[in-house]
Amino acid sequence: MSFILRRISTTKTGKQIVRDQPLPGASITLGRDGGNTIHVADLAVNPQHATISSADGRHVRVQASEGLGFDLNGRTLDTADIDSAAGAELRFGGHRLTIAREGENIILLVERIDELSQSSKDVDEARAFSLAAVMPGRRMGAWAFALVVLLAFLVGPIWAWHSYRGVDVRPQGYHADKAWLSGPLSSAHASLKNDCQACHVDAFVAVTDKACVGCHTGEHKAMSASHADASTAMLLAARHPPGVGEKVLAGFAKAFNKPQGRCVECHTEHEGAGPMPPTPQKFCADCHDGMAARLKAAGFKVDVADAGDFGTAHPEFRPLVRARRAPNRRARCPARGHWSIMTA
Amino acid sequence: MASLFPRRLLGRRNRATQTERVRERKHEGFLRYANFRWAKISGGLCLLVITSYALIDVTPRANGGSWYGYTLGTIGAGLILWLTALGYRKRKMTRDAWSLKAWTSAHVYLGLSLVVIGTWHTGFQLGWNVHTLAWALMMLVILSGLYGVIVYATLPAALSNNRDEMTQMQMLEAIRAFDRQLHAAAQPLSPEDTAPVLASLDEDPFAGGIRARLTGRYPKDATAAALRALSLAHGGNADARQKVIGLLSQKEAALARLRAHLRIRAMLEIWLYVHVPLTFALIAALSAHIISVFFYW
Numbered sequence A: 001m002s003f004i005l006r007r008i009s010t011t012k013t014g015k016q017i018v019r020d021q022p023l024p025g026a027s028i029t030l031g032r033d034g035g036n037t038i039h040v041a042d043l044a045v046n047p048q049h050a051t052i053s054s055a056d057g058r059h060v061r062v063q064a065s066e067g068l069g070f071d072l073n074g075r076t077l078d079t080a081d082i083d084s085a086a087g088a089e090l091r092f093g094g095h096r097l098t099i100a101r102e103g104e105n106i107i108l109l110v111e112r113i114d115e116l117s118q119s120s121k122d123v124d125e126a127r128a129f130s131l132a133a134v135m136p137g138r139r140m141g142a143w144a145f146a147l148v149v150l151l152a153f154l155v156g157p158i159w160a161w162h163s164y165r166g167v168d169v170r171p172q173g174y175h176a177d178k179a180w181l182s183g184p185l186s187s188a189h190a191s192l193k194n195d196c197q198a199c200h201v202d203a204f205v206a207v208t209d210k211a212c213v214g215c216h217t218g219e220h221k222a223m224s225a226s227h228a229d230a231s232t233a234m235l236l237a238a239r240h241p242p243g244v245g246e247k248v249l250a251g252f253a254k255a256f257n258k259p260q261g262r263c264v265e266c267h268t269e270h271e272g273a274g275p276m277p278p279t280p281q282k283f284c285a286d287c288h289d290g291m292a293a294r295l296k297a298a299g300f301k302v303d304v305a306d307a308g309d310f311g312t313a314h315p316e317f318r319p320l321v322r323a324r325r326a327p328n329r330r331a332r333c334p335a336r337g338h339w340s341i342m343t344a
Numbered sequence B: 001m002a003s004l005f006p007r008r009l010l011g012r013r014n015r016a017t018q019t020e021r022v023r024e025r026k027h028e029g030f031l032r033y034a035n036f037r038w039a040k041i042s043g044g045l046c047l048l049v050i051t052s053y054a055l056i057d058v059t060p061r062a063n064g065g066s067w068y069g070y071t072l073g074t075i076g077a078g079l080i081l082w083l084t085a086l087g088y089r090k091r092k093m094t095r096d097a098w099s100l101k102a103w104t105s106a107h108v109y110l111g112l113s114l115v116v117i118g119t120w121h122t123g124f125q126l127g128w129n130v131h132t133l134a135w136a137l138m139m140l141v142i143l144s145g146l147y148g149v150i151v152y153a154t155l156p157a158a159l160s161n162n163r164d165e166m167t168q169m170q171m172l173e174a175i176r177a178f179d180r181q182l183h184a185a186a187q188p189l190s191p192e193d194t195a196p197v198l199a200s201l202d203e204d205p206f207a208g209g210i211r212a213r214l215t216g217r218y219p220k221d222a223t224a225a226a227l228r229a230l231s232l233a234h235g236g237n238a239d240a241r242q243k244v245i246g247l248l249s250q251k252e253a254a255l256a257r258l259r260a261h262l263r264i265r266a267m268l269e270i271w272l273y274v275h276v277p278l279t280f281a282l283i284a285a286l287s288a289h290i291i292s293v294f295f296y297w
């Protein structure tokens, strides 16, 4: 028997050339040093790395000499006994030593299997030089962000609304639809800030007067019989002719199911903490300036004089005697519902 | 293909190096496109919004729910969707009147006009809610876009200086050549001396995360460590060691050039990792904003 060292080289055209070289003796050495029987030019191999011997011409003993062992079947070993008929693959640094048997001979095949260095590995130029190589994909990020936002700010709030449908008072705690709050509630309504549904009862249905009078039972009536008793049609007819902008807004309102003439149109909410903004004087004049003619045109009975401004264009106060409140004689602005005590 | 965008150019593997040069000449094209046509249109739009806002007295208080607010909001949302379409547009380029350059020019300037349209739409009422979230995301997208335009205008010169007529593949090739020489020159070294050289060979020149890419700092660099170790070593084959030290410092210089290149490219690309994902977050927030307004009408 003898050991045969087999080397396989590949030509430029891809052809493989096999060269066999008989090795003398029953014991041979392997290492990076030029003096070894098998010289492996690999920095990861020690100068004197291992001895390979066979006592019976069939079984091979591999013995590592200098600390660094070799790998066999995924384990790092210092010594291994191998039946050459069964064969084995050993790893020294970046090289592979294959032991096999052909006829009476033990074949030792040595090949480099690792690249000489990391840098010599093939790279995908477009990717390797780009930031994409070290970043998670933008597409992933895009979907992840979008999903989180949709869950937190769309699904969550709708879920909160859905879970408390028909519930009179919501429990304390965070409700996801708070994220929809478009501005702080007025101080009078501050206690409702956790309970959007107190006013926004049905989805896609604009806040109705029903929600207001649910709590504000009767106030309006006491303050201004004319507004509370007036039909919505009359209130709408009283308004000044719309400008371009208001026509646009009315178009929106109509298209998106937002009825006109509701309480909240004058009593605006979400305008900031503090008292609810007074409906500005201009709002009164919006209707009361030239209102009589418009109401008449719309076929309503008119008993209110025009008022363009509370200070400068307001009709005289007229005494109003109320039978049931006989002791008090009050003068009343019939338009605004303001009472002022007359010292008659 | 007189195109303008580094990212597009860098994206194609086989054209990457050839087109790197084009990028450096053409980077300004879209800003001056058609004698600043889109800059003028966008500036005019902003002026219109600002003056009309001042002239129109929305009662009781300016906000997105007034007719004026709806108008700005509709224009703004439309613009955002249109700007997003650029991403798709880019992938199927044509040479017609709407060239990529025109498209990008419009994108940049109309995108900037959203600062005015979006902010004036809010009526300057901001708070901790989904409405302000949409506004904030929009501003972040715009700011990142602004950063992108600035780096496109300034960094290509730095990229070209660092490259010094080499392509990026040639930079890598230089490192490979030093590795081969190191491997041969280190054969006579003792096991203690080969270990640091081996570590240098085993180091991936592209290793390092986003931090390393952006700062250009590689504190655990194995080649620098090998240089230090071998300079301190005694005994063994001193001549061979001296040769290896020389090669290591040459490799270190080649690595430094490659890493500077990677750093500039990272700064040219990083903003897109904000711009694109936040655009989608913005569209999600915008949808939630619009739906919420109608839901709690």
Ligand code: HEM
Residues within 6 Å of the ligand: B005, B006, B007, B008, B080, B081, B083, B084, B085, B086, B087, B088, B090, B104, B107, B108, B109, B110, B111, B112, B114, B138, B141, B142, B143, B144, B145, B146, B147, B148, B149, B272, B275, B276, B279
């Ligand atoms: C809210 C406003 C904006 C949105 C929604 C938006 C959205 C987008 C999207 C989706 C892309 C495609 C990116 C890709 O797929 O690679 C893009 C690209 C781009 N954006 Fe914006 N953008 C906005 C504002 C801006 C602004 C204000 C600027 C500049 C000042 C800008 C500059 C750019 C540039 C230069 C690109 C092209 C990047 C490239 O192809 O290399 N964007 N934008």
